[in-house]
Amino acid sequence: MILAGGEGKRLHPLTQDRAKPAVPFGGRYRIIDFALSNFINSGFYKIKVLTQYKSESLNSHIARAWHLSPSIGHSIDLVPAQMRIGKDWYRGTADAVYQNMNLIHDEKADIVCVFGGDHVYKMDVRQIVDYHIKKNAQITVSAIPYPVKEANSYGIIEIDKDYNITGFKEKPQHPKPMPHRADMALCSMGNYVFNTDILMKLLAEDQKKDSSHDFGRDLIPAAVKTNTIKAYDFSKNIIPGEDKQSSGYWRDVGEIDSYWLSNMDLVSVTPKLNLYNFEWPIRTFYPPYPPAKFVFADEDTKRIGIATDSMVAEGCIISGGQINRTVLFPGVRINSFSTVEDSVLFERVDVGRYARVRRAIIDKDVRIMPNATIGYDLEKDKKRFTVSEKGVVVIPKGAIVD
Secondary structure (H helix, E strand, O other), rough: OEOOOOOOHHHOOOOOOOHHHEEEEEEOOOOOHHHHHHHOOOOEEEEEEEEEOHHHHHHHHHHHHHOOHHHOOOOEEEEEEOOOOOOOOOOOOOOHHOOOOHHHHHHHEOOOOEEOEEEEOOOOOHHHHHHHHHHHOOEEEEEEEEEHHHHOOOEEEOOOOOOOOEEEOOOOOOOOOOOOOEEEEEEEEEEEEEEHHHHHHHHHHHHHOOEEEOOOHHHHHHOOOOEEEEEEEEOOOOOOOOOOOOOOEEEEOHHHHHHHHHHOOOOOOOOOOOOOOOOOOOOOOOOOOOOOEEEEEOOOOOOEEEEOOOOEOOOOOOEEEEEEEEEEEEEEEEOOOOEEEEEEEEEEEEEEOEEEOOOOOEEOOEEEOOOEEEEEOHHHHHHEEEEEOOOOEEOOOEEEEE
């Protein structure tokens, strides 16, 4: 079960018209493509995607991109909030699963994987399930070692030397380090494996409490006291064809700066997140665009269509402009004498002549008029657009920038 109903307030305005898992990423994908690809590549073919907030974009993407074979029992089913149990929409991640317990009963599942749909990473899910079974765990939580000084933004898992979970604290001010690793804390990735009977019991108990009905805040901390819960060290997960540089990559892209940084991770010569490992493909919808085109090479006028340290999707035209450390989605046009650097441009963005753009995220169908500038005067940009703490300018869908 993939939780894909997140509102994504910290990603606004990218989530103005779409749920967080539907936000475009990496020049071609949606964020949810990573979770779905991980399951499919791992051999899991019965997937329920629980949706709620502004789900139309997500629904359309999955309908276009993800076709399995129902004739042999393979399916990816979209499950909107239906008020099956009461008159409330999903009140939290745990409540979303509770309201859809009928799906688990219908599948007669022994083990249920409950994963988030809004993180960017590669994971062989079979390995955590095998670990869960081998260790006779009732619950297994996927976790990643993270520097103690930077870990207070995550749910922190406290463990003993055998990786039994002894405590679970949501965003503590002073994270407890791992045994024998005083510089690292163990952070929850929001991915869980449950024995079905334990999951049902915990969900029912949580409904009786005055809680936020969230796995990380409520259900897992309460379960630590009475259940066998293991932590699975994600850094030990092995992906076929993956090198050491990109092995163990995981990023929560739930706010603007982390989203921007994760896209910038893609354009390095040796990227931290390698999309070119064909043994573990990240699958998505491929629109019918022509190949990318680079035109003009007039050295006298410096009208040269060129891209360096960048990712350029199909349908783009670099028409006498230049981009550097930039991710272009399909159908973007970079016109003559313009420059774009350290930026992410969604589908069909048009950058006019002599325009200059840096450290920006630009949503679909934006027109940047000739001579316009973005990212060079942040005080001016703040009066018109969203600017992150680290100075990344975000232009909303369909805007005209002059």
